[in-house]
Amino acid sequence: MKDKTVLDTFAMDFVRIAEKHAKYAIVSGFVAIAHGRSRGTEDVDIIIERISRSEFAKMHEDLEKNGFDCIQSSYPNELYEEYLSKGTGIRYVREGMHIPEMELRLSKDSLDDYQLETRKKLPFTGLGLYFSSIEMNIAFKEELLRSEKDMEDARHLRIVYEGKINEAEIEKIKRMIRRLRLR
Amino acid sequence: MRDKTHTQQIERWARFVRDNPRKVWKGEQGPLIDSQISMANRFYSRLEKVLGGKEKIRRLRRLGKGPHVPPAST
Numbered sequence: 001m002k003d004k005t006v007l008d009t010f011a012m013d014f015v016r017i018a019e020k021h022a023k024y025a026i027v028s029g030f031v032a033i034a035h036g037r038s039r040g041t042e043d044v045d046i047i048i049e050r051i052s053r054s055e056f057a058k059m060h061e062d063l064e065k066n067g068f069d070c071i072q073s074s075y076p077n078e079l080y081e082e083y084l085s086k087g088t089g090i091r092y093v094r095e096g097m098h099i100p101e102m103e104l105r106l107s108k109d110s111l112d113d114y115q116l117e118t119r120k121k122l123p124f125t126g127l128g129l130y131f132s133s134i135e136m137n138i139a140f141k142e143e144l145l146r147s148e149k150d151m152e153d154a155r156h157l158r159i160v161y162e163g164k165i166n167e168a169e170i171e172k173i174k175r176m177i178r179r180l181r182l183r
Numbered sequence: 184m185r186d187k188t189h190t191q192q193i194e195r196w197a198r199f200v201r202d203n204p205r206k207v208w209k210g211e212q213g214p215l216i217d218s219q220i221s222m223a224n225r226f227y228s229r230l231e232k233v234l235g236g237k238e239k240i241r242r243l244r245r246l247g248k249g250p251h252v253p254p255a256s257t
Contacts (some may be wrong), residue, residue, distance in 0.1 A: 005216040006213075006216065007216055037197075038195070038212050040216070042220075042223065047239075098218055098228070098240070099223050099224060126209075155193055156196075
């Protein structure tokens with residue numbers, strides 16, 4: 001039996017390059033999938049700390065050198081000015097492939113900074129990656145995203161981590177979401 | 184809106200994941216994840232080869248992700 005899925009390997013290969021250039025956290029759907037949630041996805045989402053244009057150019061060149069193409073453009077200055085600096089994500093795929101995609105964006109506010117600050121390696125996943133915390137993922141899915149799929153992801157995480165979840169932390173993050181993202 | 188049995192299935196599977204070693208649930212979940220990616224890639228590759236296929240792929244992605252997708256260009 002394979003120990004890693006295509007998504008696992010894709011995320012690990014990408015992070016191996018990206019982490020040389022910036023602090024990161026994997027967020028959103030892949031967090032639930034890495035915890036066994038049985039559903040499909042076409043992308044993995046990653047937040048990185050706010051880095052400069054020149055630092056990003058180095059990261060981008062390193063990713064290209066290692067077989068990752070950016071869908072939007074191959075020009076790092078354009079990617080930084082037209083997308084990242086405006087809070088929009090950019091998408092990388094393996095050269096010649098359509099999916100999976102890695103959606104990368106810069107931290108855009110104190111909530112994203114907090115996601116990076118409280119990132120964790122989660123042994124349950126068997127992957128050596130940094131994820132945003134379980135409490136963070138549940139709070140985002142229940143308070144901000146709220147689609148059927150997101151609510152199911154949150155339910156899955158709540159069951160997998162039953163008895164180990166910090167509800168006060170979830171409430172704190174939900175208050176931050178209301179203040180920073182739902183005004 | 185999905186019915187109650189769907190929610191029950193989500194919860195049953197989550198308990199299975201919680202209560203079993205990783206290699207057990209991964210053995211069931213992994214092939215599903217891999218086949219979804221593989222089937223989607225095969226679909227996109229076929230679509231890419233038909234007339235207007237590349238534009239359709241761009242439109243499909245735009246539908247899925249809104250402003251994250253770049254403007255269509257050749």
